[in-house]
Amino acid sequence: MAIRKIFQEDNEILFKRCREVSIFDEKLGELLDDMFETMLKADGVGLAGPQVGYLRRIAVIDCEGEKLELVNPQIIAADGEQIDEEGCLSVDSSKNCEVLRPYKVTVRAQDRKGERFEKTLTGLPARAVCHELDHLEGILFYTRKYEGKNK
Ligand code: NI
Numbered sequence: 562m563a564i565r566k567i568f569q570e571d572n573e574i575l576f577k578r579c580r581e582v583s584i585f586d587e588k589l590g591e592l593l594d595d596m597f598e599t600m601l602k603a604d605g606v607g608l609a610g611p612q613v614g615y616l617r618r619i620a621v622i623d624c625e626g627e628k629l630e631l632v633n634p635q636i637i638a639a640d641g642e643q644i645d646e647e648g649c650l651s652v653d654s655s656k657n658c659e660v661l662r663p664y665k666v667t668v669r670a671q672d673r674k675g676e677r678f679e680k681t682l683t684g685l686p687a688r689a690v691c692h693e694l695d696h697l698e699g700i701l702f703y704t705r706k707y708e709g710k711n712k
Contacts, residue, residue: 562591565599565613567650570701574611575651579618579697582632585675589619593630593673596621605650607689609696612651620693627686634670634694639663643684647692647702659707662691 568574582589592615600608606624610617622629641664648657667681668690682690692702 562594562598564602565595567599567603567608567612568614570652574614574616575696575701576699577611577616578699579610579616582617582619582671585632585671585673589632590673593619593621593632597623597628597630600650603650606685607693608650609693611696611699618697620690620696622686622689622693624685624689627680627682629668629670629680629686629690630672631668631670631690631693632672632675634668634690634697636666636690636694637669637679638665638667638681640665643688644707645685645688647688649692649702652701652703656703658703660688660692660702660705661707662688666690668694 596608607622609620618633620631643664644659644661646657647660665683666687669679671677
């Protein structure tokens with residue numbers, strides 16, 4: 562396993578849409594392991610492919626006991642609302658801001674072997690899934706800054 566470089570938002574890779582993963586080989590497993598290690602070292606709760614230089618639909622999450630590797634993830638159900646401050650390992654913390662997210666999401670994804678699974682999450686892990694899936698579309702959290710309901 563190895564620590565990968567985390568790209569910052571001055572890199573255009575963070576603004577591109579990622580492609581599906583179609584090959585489930587050893588390299589994919591190594592990359593996911595490295596992403597877990599890199600995220601842990603950086604004290605993050607989630608990390609997406611483009612943040613380590615891969616324009617592929619992959620992300621890892623580890624928060625509140627939910628440790629997930631997500632390959633080709635999709636949110637298939639969302640419910641409720643939560644407003645809380647968000648940040649990102651690719652963005653300076655001075656840009657942290659409140660973001661409105663669903664309170665509960667069900668994500669459908671594959672693991673490193675291509676096995677499909679579904680998982681329902683609430684609270685912070687649900688927020689992390691939404692944040693990481695945004696990365697796969699080239700969207701950074703602060704473009705969703707919550708300005709209040711009256712705006
Ligand atoms: Ni992020």
